[in-house]
Amino acid sequence: xxxxxxxxxxxLRPRPVPRPGNWVxxxxxxxxxxxxxxxxxxxxxxxxxxxxxxxxxxxxxRGVVWTLLLTVAAMALGITxxxxxxxxxxxxxxxxxGVAWVYIWFFRGTPVYTQLVFWGLISVLYPRLSLGIPxxxxxxxxxxxxxxxxxxxxxLGLGLNEGAYLSEIVRSGLNSIDKGQWEASTALGMKxxxxxxxxxxxxxxxxxxPPTGNETISMLKTTSLVVAVPFTLELTFVTQxxxxxxxxxxxxxxVAAIYYLVITSIxxxxxxxxxxxxxxxxxxxxxTPTKKGVGKxxxxxxxSGTAKGAPxxxxxx
Amino acid sequence: MIHADGVHKFFGxxxxxxxxxxxxxxxxxxxxxxxxxxxxxTLLRCINELEQxxxxxxxxxxxxxxxxxxxxxxxxxxxxxxxxxxxxxxAKIGMVFQRFNLFPHMTALDNVMEAPIQVLGLRKRDxxxxxxxxxxxxxxxxxxxxYPGQLSGGQQQRxxxxxxxxxxxxxxxxxxPTSALDPELVGEVLGVMKELATSGMTxxxxxxxxxxxxxxxxxxxxxxxxxxxxxxxxxxVIDNPAQRRTKDFFAKVL
Numbered sequence: 001x002x003x004x005x006x007x008x009x010x011x012l013r014p015r016p017v018p019r020p021g022n023w024v025x026x027x028x029x030x031x032x033x034x035x036x037x038x039x040x041x042x043x044x045x046x047x048x049x050x051x052x053x054x055x056x057x058x059x060x061x062r063g064v065v066w067t068l069l070l071t072v073a074a075m076a077l078g079i080t081x082x083x084x085x086x087x088x089x090x091x092x093x094x095x096x097x098g099v100a101w102v103y104i105w106f107f108r109g110t111p112v113y114t115q116l117v118f119w120g121l122i123s124v125l126y127p128r129l130s131l132g133i134p135x136x137x138x139x140x141x142x143x144x145x146x147x148x149x150x151x152x153x154x155x156l157g158l159g160l161n162e163g164a165y166l167s168e169i170v171r172s173g174l175n176s177i178d179k180g181q182w183e184a185s186t187a188l189g190m191k192x193x194x195x196x197x198x199x200x201x202x203x204x205x206x207x208x209x210p211p212t213g214n215e216t217i218s219m220l221k222t223t224s225l226v227v228a229v230p231f232t233l234e235l236t237f238v239t240q241x242x243x244x245x246x247x248x249x250x251x252x253x254x255v256a257a258i259y260y261l262v263i264t265s266i267x268x269x270x271x272x273x274x275x276x277x278x279x280x281x282x283x284x285x286x287x288t289p290t291k292k293g294v295g296k297x298x299x300x301x302x303x304s305g306t307a308k309g310a311p312x313x314x315x316x317x
Numbered sequence: 318m319i320h321a322d323g324v325h326k327f328f329g330x331x332x333x334x335x336x337x338x339x340x341x342x343x344x345x346x347x348x349x350x351x352x353x354x355x356x357x358x359t360l361l362r363c364i365n366e367l368e369q370x371x372x373x374x375x376x377x378x379x380x381x382x383x384x385x386x387x388x389x390x391x392x393x394x395x396x397x398x399x400x401x402x403x404x405x406x407x408a409k410i411g412m413v414f415q416r417f418n419l420f421p422h423m424t425a426l427d428n429v430m431e432a433p434i435q436v437l438g439l440r441k442r443d444x445x446x447x448x449x450x451x452x453x454x455x456x457x458x459x460x461x462x463x464y465p466g467q468l469s470g471g472q473q474q475r476x477x478x479x480x481x482x483x484x485x486x487x488x489x490x491x492x493x494p495t496s497a498l499d500p501e502l503v504g505e506v507l508g509v510m511k512e513l514a515t516s517g518m519t520x521x522x523x524x525x526x527x528x529x530x531x532x533x534x535x536x537x538x539x540x541x542x543x544x545x546x547x548x549x550x551x552x553x554v555i556d557n558p559a560q561r562r563t564k565d566f567f568a569k570v571l
Contacts, residue, residue, distance in 0.1 A: 184418035184477075187365055188432035188484060189408025191400065198435060202422050 050251035054242060063238035064259050070154055070223040070234060075216055077159025082166030087196065089171055107164035113228050115161055119153035120229035154226040162219060169211045173204035205278040213271030217264050235259055318343045318488055318519045319364060324373035326359055333359050335543040346520045348530040351540035352566060357523040361490050365410040366403060378487060382406060408436050411481030415493040417473045419465040425476045426452065426461040429483045451479040455509050471502030475509055491522040527555060527570060539563045
């Protein structure tokens with residue numbers, strides 16, 4: 001603060017410490033990048049002409065749309081299941097706790113590929129689905145094939161598997177909220193469900209969103225496994241099929257890789273925006289919630305504000 | 318208003334409250350004093366059932382907290398209240414915490430509006446008006462749109478008081494409301510509490526502010542080791558204690 005009587009001081013402009021290492025590193029990286037680009041562009045085996053030819057091929061574009069549809073549908077199913085099972089595991093009802101635990105145990109403990117094969121075979125294992133009382137009368141009967149086609153099987157397989165992983169992320173998010181928040185809500189007479197919906201989950205989103213974005217990006221590429229169902233319309237299968245027909249697998253792999261990279265980049269932007277949105281009100285230094293189950297040392301690290309974000313499980317399958 | 322009758326509390330093997338009897342009349346300000354770990358905060362948390370008592374009876378506003386008595390023939394059984402019933406009981410009791418516990422993702426005004434809308438079912442417009450009035454009462458009309466993280470500790474605690482008052486409680490509990498504050502911010506919070514006491518609110522206050530107890534307490538209760546050692550007016554308990562433990566304590570803090 002300068003008072004009106006004192007003149008504005010001349011600001012210091014010291015010369016920065018020279019950092020020649022930066023320039024050396026830049027030069028080395030520049031050379032390496034030039035070599036890489038040169039190698040990519042001049043190597044005739046990549047067949048960039050074929051890449052260009054198929055980049056906007058109708059079958060490829062349809063494959064991109066199917067991949068996106070599978071990703072969105074599977075994540076929607078996964079998030080729904082994850083929130084439900086995470087809340088079930090925190091419930092006072094031991095039956096719900098047990099059901100959620102077994103769900104996570106099974107779907108996280110078996111390979112997603114195996115699960116997809118299973119969902120593909122379900123109409124062989126159970127030709128008929130019926131709704132009724134066990135050993136008693138049946139009310140509705142379906143042909144399994146009519147209900148669970150390849151698309152549904154792929155979404156169920158991916159979504160159920162993803163839900164088990166996301167459930168742990170959601171649970172760690174819910175547990176990361178200071179118990180003072182529960183106490184304040186309880187003391188105000190708020191019900192458990194209201195507290196979860198209005199107080200705990202909005203705060204936990206800050207912890208839940210970053211790893212969920214990570215999971216979404218991971219899911220984008222896991223969709224390539226649905227060939228196990230078999231589901232044959234998504235990007236990886238379509239490009240491979242074209243590559244095999246034309247005996248040019250490499251350029252079509254590049255086509256697929258380009259699309260995965262583009263979509264991932266778009267998802268990263270979306271994830272960044274979501275993180276900023278859920279960071280509301282957390283900028284003050286004195287609002288560091290104490291994290292349950294975190295050691296004293298890690299708590300000190302968090303309190304220092306040097307490590308922003310939260311300690312979440314990295315659980316990419 | 319409050320009638321605790323032989324209240325015991327165990328945390329596992331730890332005997333935290335050892336048969337506490339306490340009566341607080343409507344409109345009375347009761348200040349609980351005593352060394353750390355004497356059970357003051359636990360007693361306070363038993364009043365609104367944030368902790369369940371292990372033995373005895375806790376009556377608030379003529380109702381047994383957390384339980385109800387069911388007469389079966391010539392026997393009286395205790396049944397736990399449902400979550401819904403307990404929420405109804407707690408909604409009548411305001412509580413202010415040492416660490417404020419404001420909702421960090423909501424503005425100060427939204428913090429105050431939240432429970433009246435969600436619990437009392439007030440319309441948004443009415444809750445807003447009530448919240449604005451209360452923010453004025455605690456002297457924070459110019460901070461309604463700030464998030465808790467942008468407020469000082471004293472301001473946060475005053476928002477927390479407004480939030481509790483928004484439920485139109487019959488009783489206010491204060492759990493060391495100034496202990497987490499920088500010394501220069503203590504006065505503004507005590508000021509709001511004094512105004513509240515003058516307005517006739519029934520209050521139970523756990524604090525280390527002996528001056529506050531002298532000024533506004535109708536009843537001062539000194540606790541040590543899970544028991545009430547001495548009770549009476551501030552003049553009796555603080556300035557002229559009869560018991561050794563009380564004398565030792567005030568000799569140290571005064």
